[in-house]
Amino acid sequence: MRIRGRAAAAAPLISLLALTACSGSSHDTGGASSSGASSSSGGSASPSASSSVAPPEPVKNKPGSITIGASGDLIVHPSITQMARRAAGGTGYRFDQFFGQISPVTKAGDLRICQMENPLSRDDTNLARELSFNAPHEFATTVKSIGFDGCSTANNHAYDRGLSGLASTRSVMAANGLQAAGPxxxxxxxxxxxxxxxxxxxxxxxxxxxxxxxxxxxxxxGTPRCDDQARWSSHCDSLI
Structure with a gap:
């Protein structure tokens, strides 16, 4: 996905995902939502410490572009959990071997966003059983290591471990330097x-x-209303 100037555009980038974006012009401060785009000025993308932190001032009248990579569902089925356990030698879980061939793609671009389809367990208990998901916390460590800056977390498995699972997911992502946009x-x-x-x-x-x-x-x-797009689009250079 490539965004030039202050216009926002979105398109699926990485073959892992389908992400929708809406365009938003921005000349304000305040809030904003989502991820993704492409620009040329220095530096690389770095996630804010938390959504409660005041957002950075938007760039004004500065032409450029940024490249945003986006992936679809990252989800750990029970069979994958078992393979990750064996790969770690029976202690903990190891997931990097599943991403070795695509990591050059996931690390490309200026900003990378995924869809975290499953909850994440702080203590690696109550893990996935078929169609009810919960991934070891090591999965978030791997997601960060292959280049992602953050993930969307609103999906049909968000409550697979209830409110405590939502809290655990956000805690594990934060501990691994991943932003979490969602409930x-x-x-x-x-x-x-x-x-x-x-x-x-x-x-x-x-x-x-x-x-x-x-x-x-x-x-x-608990999900945001669709009219939130209009609410936040004036507060950022790009709204995803």
Whole structure:
């Protein structure tokens, strides 16, 4: 995905994912949502410490472009968990071998965003059983090591381990330097949006899902309203 000037455009980049983006002009400060784009000025993308931190000032009248890589679902099925356990010699879990051939692609670009499809366990307990997912915390370490700056977390498996699973997921991602755009574990916690800075451009990410629980069809519990796009688009150079 490539964004020039202050216009925002989105397209799936990495063969791992399909990500939708909306365009947003920005000449303000404040919030923003989502991820992704391409610009030319110096530096590489670095995620903000948390979505509660004041976003950086948007660039004004500065032509350029940034490249954003985006992947689809990253999800650990039980069979993958077992293979990761064996690869680690029976202690902990090792996932890097699954990404060796694609890591040059996932590390490319100025900003890289994934879709974290499963919850993440702080203590590697209550892990995935078929169609009800929960990945070892080591998975987040690998996702960071192959180049991702953050992930969307709103999806139909977000509540596979309930509110405690949501809290664990966000905690594990933060501990590994990954931004998390998606539902928070409580009404008092801010889950949207998250902000990135890439080569002087301010990028915001929102994360949506048709449902957060496969048992509740079409329920948008805790997910941002679609009109949030209009709310945040004036606060960033690019809104994803």
């Amino acid at each position: 928070a574990a409580s009404a008092g916690e801010k889950g949207q949006p998250v902000f990135y800075e890439a080569k002087g451009f301010k990028v915001a990410q929102l994360s949506y899902s048709y449902t957060l629980d496969n048992r509740i069809n079409g329920d948008q519990i």
